[in-house]
Amino acid sequence: MLLLPASFLVGLLTVCGLAVLRMSFGRKNAEWSDWSFDSYVALADPYFVNILADTLWLALLSAVITSVISFPVALFMARTRSEVARRMVLICIMLPMLVSLLVQSFGWVAILGPDGLANQIVGAILDVERPLALLFNRTGVLLGLIQTTVPLAVLPMVASLKAIPLSLEEAASVLGASRAKVYTNVILPLAWPGIAAGLVLVFGFNTGAFVVPLLLGGLKVTTLALVIRDQMGVLLNWPMGSALSVILIAFALTVQALQNVIGRRVSTEENSHG
């Protein structure tokens, strides 16, 4: 009985997914009757290929940078003895998730704009002729993508860092490992599953990013999600939009699968070394 609502939801989503798949093989204005590969052939156009590459590159870059930024935060949360400090950091990390992406993006517009906070600070310190172009370009989009996904990277990292007993670190340092070597030899390998999970989550989340590139990119940075919106909402080319969606989903699923492979690879690699 309890499974009923859940299976209904899963069923509905499956049907919608299949509908998108079906439409991607249709023709404009004959989405349900005709069969063709036209949309997929059109995807080979450099215009789309570039956008796809750009989307994945932005997602990858943001995933790596977010993880690097998140690691010290996660380490602090996992290791601090003060429960109050941990809660405070947790609230700060979680707060953005409670605010809609739209509002967050407008916040960045206010900070990064030619007259915004960032430029005022830079202007006060250095004598610059023109305000730095931080908004409506890749820098702005990247900053937005990083900021909105920090919680996705921090939380799995905290979980895996917390699972590492302090005695392992101590054992390593008693055996002669400096602080840096303790990190590279003990903490990072053991926390890797959490770091990988964070990377994949951020990457997956940002391949489908829509609001952030729309508002912070100012139509100068085009991502896959924006193109899908244009194809479906503006041009009413449903097969084209569907085909792009299928590609997006395919990438998300591939990365998910890769995570499993990476996680397993690490453990078997350690196993096979004598």
Next chain:
Amino acid sequence: MRLIAGLDEPTGGDIEVFGKSVNGQPPHRRNIGLVFQSLAIFPHMSVHKNVAFGLRMKGVERRTIDQKVEEVLDLVHLPAAEYGARMPSQLSGGQLQRVALARTLATEPSLVLFDEPMAALDRRLRDYMAVELRSIQKSLNVAAVYVTHDQETASAMSDRIVIMEAGKVVQVGTPEEVYERPGNRFVATFLGDMNFLEAGSVGVWSDGSRTVHIADGSLVVADEISGRREGGSVMVRPEHVELMTLEPNGPGLSGRISETQFSSGFYRSRICLSDGQEVLTRSTENTAVVCGVGAKIWLKIKQGRARMLRS
């Protein structure tokens, strides 16, 4: 232990290892080995890698590392050919113990610290490991400090025992000294069983021996009684009490048997003295059993085995 290893900093005082102060030195520069209570084997590394870790951190050449790892793994009876490639999850508790020991010994520390590493092992394995650990320590001739709550391990393994109570040292000595001449009640009960008998008046004989009256009898104590003539406690180990069916010549106590029990080679009995005090005895003779519960029996303390409690 954590202070010696450098994992914690002392709030006061100075720590010297072989006459050199190590205060302020980070743990990785001290060359002190520490075997953790939790063992702290790296779960993501093979046995070989665990043991090689310390040498790798010191930047020792690869071939030398392999040689040394093989050597110490042989020492702890885990041949590298068979166990080197195994992961910690594939080993038993005793084997993990050996890996932890090998990992510590591989770096040839000047001092090895053991933080109750065998607490999690079952008793038989623990006794076995204690003997082995002792012989390895002897053969390498390396100084070791072993912290334990297990008095059997403590007396079986050490040259010198330091007994600490609530963070303060209460007695230092060889296992025999500490067992035979405990300084206070805590030390006395820490190492084995001990009878404490409330003493009445104390008399001094012309030959210098002291007699203490207890209940309706008396016994001779071995040590000097500094000035005191009344009261105090007399300590007697259960194995130093002889049970006799007839009244002995000279000093002795008498009482009734309240319980007897046979366990692992010894007859243990509880004797109730006339004033209600109880004496535990342990003997290989079945005297108490033959007499039966409730029978009157005489107690003689082996010569020089009763001592006054100094407190």
